[in-house]
Amino acid sequence: MKVLITGSAGFIGFHAAQEFLRRGWDVAGIDNFCDYYSVQLKRARAVQLPFAMYENDICDLDALRFVFAEESPDVVLHLAAQPGVRYSITHPFVYQKTNVEGFLNILECCRHAAKVPKLVFASSSSVYGGNTKMPFEETDQVDTPISLYAATKKANELMAHTYAHLYKMQTIGLRFFTVYGPWYRPDMALSLFADAMLAGRPIKVFNHGDMLRDFTYVDDIVDGIVRVVEADGLPLYDIYNIGNHRSEKLLDVIDVLAKALGVEPKMEMLPMQAGDVYATYASIEKLHKAVGYEPKTTIREGIPVFAKWYLDYHGE
Numbered sequence: 001m002k003v004l005i006t007g008s009a010g011f012i013g014f015h016a017a018q019e020f021l022r023r024g025w026d027v028a029g030i031d032n033f034c035d036y037y038s039v040q041l042k043r044a045r046a047v048q049l050p051f052a053m054y055e056n057d058i059c060d061l062d063a064l065r066f067v068f069a070e071e072s073p074d075v076v077l078h079l080a081a082q083p084g085v086r087y088s089i090t091h092p093f094v095y096q097k098t099n100v101e102g103f104l105n106i107l108e109c110c111r112h113a114a115k116v117p118k119l120v121f122a123s124s125s126s127v128y129g130g131n132t133k134m135p136f137e138e139t140d141q142v143d144t145p146i147s148l149y150a151a152t153k154k155a156n157e158l159m160a161h162t163y164a165h166l167y168k169m170q171t172i173g174l175r176f177f178t179v180y181g182p183w184y185r186p187d188m189a190l191s192l193f194a195d196a197m198l199a200g201r202p203i204k205v206f207n208h209g210d211m212l213r214d215f216t217y218v219d220d221i222v223d224g225i226v227r228v229v230e231a232d233g234l235p236l237y238d239i240y241n242i243g244n245h246r247s248e249k250l251l252d253v254i255d256v257l258a259k260a261l262g263v264e265p266k267m268e269m270l271p272m273q274a275g276d277v278y279a280t281y282a283s284i285e286k287l288h289k290a291v292g293y294e295p296k297t298t299i300r301e302g303i304p305v306f307a308k309w310y311l312d313y314h315g316e
């Protein structure tokens with residue numbers, strides 16, 4: 001069986017690719033190595049992956065058609081996207097391009113493939129917007145996104161439903177909840193905190209630290225992905241949360257990270273940022289019932305692993 005992973009040089013794609021290889025899958029990848037964050041980090045991940053990685057943009061439909069024809073995947077794991085809630089405020093057009101047009105290209109390539117693959121794609125907890133009912137359940141209304149990033153992810157879910165309905169292709173969306181671990185993204189909170197703490201700068205703590213996040217260790221996310229990819233008998237179209245089912249106080253997260261890095265954090269308390277949500281908390285019952293998903297890693301176990309990688313990678 002072959003899986004084509006888009007965004008394979010990315011944080012989650014890299015970990016997912018390694019796990020599929022371990023499980024004996026044939027893996028191919030595609031990534032455009034865009035410079036949203038360190039290209040060097042993406043290259044450092046990619047050199048560890050022993051398979052064909054096409055250096056193409058998913059917005060280039062001809063190139064994408066070529067990759068589909070060459071690889072003929074049984075499953076497409078679509079992770080390539082422009083991520084980041086805050087960046088979508090300053091750079092809206094790249095979200096439309098990669099997350100909407102690029103997603104349509106993926107759907108079209110799947111639809112016209114000689115052997116139509118199962119499509120498993122990354123959605124996001126951000127689709128829950130400012131919902132206050134906790135934990136977030138897949139049946140909750142998600143029609144009020146508060147960032148363009150979230151709106152594009154919700155659009156993906158709608159587009160995938162349409163293709164499943166019209167062309168009977170299986171499309172499964174996974175709403176990831178704040179993923180972290182080794183080989184993590186430098187634009188995300190734990191990295192920004194680690195950068196500042198080690199440089200002795202105060203860390204920027206939004207909403208004065210009054211925030212809750214469901215932090216999910218990357219191995220748990222990958223376990224959920226693999227279970228969905230390998231499961232038979234899932235519906236033609238469905239959406240599942242993949243989170244940790246533990247909503248952590250931001251100040252506790254900072255404390256665990258500071259201890260793991262061996263520093264005393266300085267904090268700059270700031271108001272809430274536009275586009276940010278107060279809390280995320282995943283109900284994972286649906287995925288548990290469907291495929292037995294059960295995350296194992298607490299932040300007290302996972303953050304020290306991230307911190308160790310961070311210190312090694314940055315030569316500290």
Ligand SMILES: NC(=O)c1ccc[n+]([C@@H]2O[C@H](COP(=O)([O-])OP(=O)(O)OC[C@H]3O[C@@H](n4cnc5c(N)ncnc54)[C@H](O)[C@@H]3O)[C@@H](O)[C@H]2O)c1
Pocket residue numbers: 006007008009010011012013030031032033034042056057058059078079080081082083084098102122123124125175176177178179180185
């Ligand atoms: N990390 C999280 O906490 C999180 C949470 C919710 C959802 N997600 C989603 O999960 C997926 C993977 O996230 P990640 O954290 O690994 O991000 P990432 O940025 O590390 O990985 C995405 C990869 O896609 C590539 N890419 C971007 N635009 C592309 C394009 N036009 N053509 C080809 N490749 C392109 C990038 O170069 C990158 O390597 C994304 O869809 C993201 O929106 C992530």
